Amino acid sequence: MTDKIIKTPEQWQQSLTDEQFRVTRQAHTERPFTGIYWDETSAGSYRCICCKTPLFSSETKFDAGCGWPSFYASVDKAAVLEKRDISHGMVRTEVVCAQCDAHLGHLFDDGPEPSGLRYCINSASLDLAKETL
Template sequence: MVDKLVLSDEEWRKRLTPEEFQVLRQHGTERPWAGCFVGTKEPGTYVCAGCGNPLFKSGEKFESGTGWPSFTRPLQADSVTEYQDRSYGMIRTEVRCGRCDGHLGHVFPDGPPPTGLRYCMNSVAMKHVPEGQPLQLVTK
């Protein structure tokens, strides 16, 4: 894992679209079926829209029927971090970028084998880097 990327809200607002800022920095959620990655199948790597941190390989993506792109596991154990989320009267596990702490979505224990996990992510929180193209981290 590379060094953490820590920026002020003002710096994040300059770098992100309003929608990206609302999800990544304010823990928002896009509407189901509204995200651009729900039905995509192109080979490559999904990276954090805030910092470019590699998060998920396309081979781990599956159709969950929930309206959000879903994955069975992160690229590496430290690609993401997990936190207990008690918002909206529920207890869930929030998933954040392991590098910039941006909110990505939630993980649920109802996914397919072999992990049994469903990393349910917001499309706006990620970018897709096609297979064969270099991954680039955003720096200060």
């Protein structure tokens, strides 16, 4: 992995929409069933909206019925970091981009096999690079 990408909030605001900034830099959550990728079925690579690091593959995407894009594995364990999140009166595992620390979503242990994991990710934190045939 290359050096960590560090920018000021003002620099991030220049390259992101308001919603992308709120989600990735301020750890907000988009409303369920509103993001552009929650029901996307195209093949491709889901990359970090901030730094374009590949994070998830459409091959591991599944419909969890929760209203956010869900994946049972990341493309590389080193691509995402897990952090303890005790906000909102809950204990959860936050998922962030290892390259730029963008907030992506949360990790739960109620996903399908083979991992049993559900990476519940905000569409606003992702950019889909669709595969071409």
